[in-house]
Amino acid sequence: QVQFVESGGDLVQAGESLRLSCVVSGFALSGSDVKWARRGPGKGPEWVLSAGQGRFTITRDNAENTLWLQLNNLQPEDTGLYYCMSTSLGISGPGTQVTVSS
Numbered sequence: 001q002v003q004f005v006e007s008g009g010d011l012v013q014a015g016e017s018l019r020l021s022c023v024v025s026g027f028a029l030s031g032s033d034v035k036w037a038r039r040g041p042g043k044g045p046e047w048v049l050s051a052g053q054g055r056f057t058i059t060r061d062n063a064e065n066t067l068w069l070q071l072n073n074l075q076p077e078d079t080g081l082y083y084c085m086s087t088s089l090g091i092s093g094p095g096t097q098v099t100v101s102s
Contacts, residue, residue: 044077
C-alpha cells in the first residue's frame with residue numbers, strides 16, 4: 001500500500017524557517033514524480049517550488065525514501081496545508097499545517 005506521511009508543520013513568525021518531511025512507503029521515491037504542493041486558506045492547490053520564488057528547497061533522500069522541504073523566510077501568505085503527491089499515482093498525503101504569523 002502506497003502511503004505518504006508528512007510532518008514538521010508548525011506555527012512560526014514571519015521570517016522564520018521550517019523543514020518538512022514526507023516519508024514514502026510502499027513506493028520507491030527514487031525516479032518518482034513525487035512533489036510538494038500546498039493549499040492556502042481559500043486558495044487552490046499550487047506547487048511549492050513555484051510559489052516559493054527561490055525561498056524553498058526540496059531534497060530527496062532515496063535511502064530513507066523521504067522527501068524534504070526546506071522553507072526559508074516564511075511569510076503569512078505561506079500559511080497553508082503542505083502535502084506531497086504523485087500525479088502518476090493520483091494520490092497525496094494528509095499534509096502538515098504551516099501557519100505563519102506577522
